[in-house]
Amino acid sequence: MISVEHLTKRYGPHTAVDDVSFRCEPGTVTGFLGPNGAGKSTTMRMICGLTPPTAGGATVGGVPYRRLPNPGRHVGVLLDASAQHPGRTGRETLALAAQIMGVDRGRVGELLDLVGLDTAAARKRVRAYSLGMRQRLGLAYALLGDPRVLILDEPANGLDPEGIFWMRSVLRGFADRGGTVLLSSHLLREVEAVADRLVVIGAGGSWPTAPRRSCWPVPAPGYGRWSRRSWSGRSPPPASRSPGSTTAR
Numbered sequence: 629m630i631s632v633e634h635l636t637k638r639y640g641p642h643t644a645v646d647d648v649s650f651r652c653e654p655g656t657v658t659g660f661l662g663p664n665g666a667g668k669s670t671t672m673r674m675i676c677g678l679t680p681p682t683a684g685g686a687t688v689g690g691v692p693y694r695r696l697p698n699p700g701r702h703v704g705v706l707l708d709a710s711a712q713h714p715g716r717t718g719r720e721t722l723a724l725a726a727q728i729m730g731v732d733r734g735r736v737g738e739l740l741d742l743v744g745l746d747t748a749a750a751r752k753r754v755r756a757y758s759l760g761m762r763q764r765l766g767l768a769y770a771l772l773g774d775p776r777v778l779i780l781d782e783p784a785n786g787l788d789p790e791g792i793f794w795m796r797s798v799l800r801g802f803a804d805r806g807g808t809v810l811l812s813s814h815l816l817r818e819v820e821a822v823a824d825r826l827v828v829i830g831a832g833g834s835w836p837t838a839p840r841r842s843c844w845p846v847p848a849p850g851y852g853r854w855s856r857r858s859w860s861g862r863s864p865p866p867a868s869r870s871p872g873s874t875t876a877r
C-alpha cells in the first residue's frame with residue numbers, strides 16, 4: 629500500500645505539487661497521469677524520500693520510505709532510467725545491487741532473462757545502452773529485491789511497441805500476485821491498458837475544469853462515483869464534475 633497525504637512541494641514562489649492525496653492498494657496498478665510539468669516526478673521523488681516535501685507526507689506499507697530497512701526489499705523504484713553508472717555493464721549493475729541488498733546472485737541472471745537483456749547486452753557497458761535497454765535494466769533493478777511495491781516514472785519511454793506490451797504484462801502479473809504498482813505517464817493510452825485506477829494530476833488543455841495541480845483518483849476503465857476528490861463504485865461520473873472524465877474513457 630502506498631499512502632500519499634496532502635503532499636505539497638514549493639520551490640520558492642513556484643508550487644510544483646499542491647496538496648496531493650491518494651492511495652495505491654495491493655493487487656492494483658495505479659496510473660499516475662498528467663501533462664509535462666504537472667508534478668508527477670516530484671510527487672514520486674517525495675514518496676521515495678529523495679525530495680523533502682514542503683507539507684504533507686507519504687508512506688509505503690505504513691512506513692515513510694526513508695525509515696524502511698533495506699528499502700529495495702520493500703519498494704522497487706525506477707525514477708530515471710539513465711541513473712545507472714555508465715561505466716558498468718548491465719550484469720555488474722545488478723550484481724552490485726544484489727550484493728548491497730543481500731539478494732542471491734542467481735537472481736541477477738533470472739532478471740536479465742525476464743527483462744530481455746541477453747548475454748551480449750548484459751556484457752555491454754550501460755553507456756552503450758539505448759533508452760529502451762536502460763528502462764529494461766531499470767525494471768530489473770527495481771524487481772531485484774523481490775519487493776511488494778513498484779514505483780515507476782514513465783518506464784515505457786524509449787520502449788518499442790512490443791516492449792511496451794511486454795512491460796504491461798510484467799506489471800499486470802506483478803499486481804495480480806498481490807503487488808502494488810504506481811506508474812506515471814503523460815499519455816493516457818500508455819497507462820489505460822494496464823491501470824486499475826488513474827490518479828490525474830495537474831491542469832492544462834486536456835483538463836480545463838481542473839484546479840491547478842490537484843488530483844483525482846479515478847478508476848479505469850470502469851468508471852465510478854465522483855465524491856469530491858475520489859471515485860468509487862462503477863457508475864459514470866457526472867459530466868459537470870468530472871475533471872478526469874475525458875481522460876478516463
Ligand SMILES: Nc1ncnc2c1ncn2[C@@H]1O[C@H](COP(=O)(O)OP(=O)(O)OP(=O)(O)O)[C@@H](O)[C@H]1O
Binds near residue numbers: 643662664668669
Ligand atoms: N529542483 C527543482 N527546482 C525548481 N523547480 C522544479 C524542480 N524540480 C521540479 N521543478 C518544477 O516542478 C514542476 C513539476 O515538475 P515535475 O518534473 O515533477 O513534473 P512531471 O509531471 O514529472 O513532468 P514530465 O512529465 O515532463 O516529467 C515543473 O514546473 C518543474 O519545473
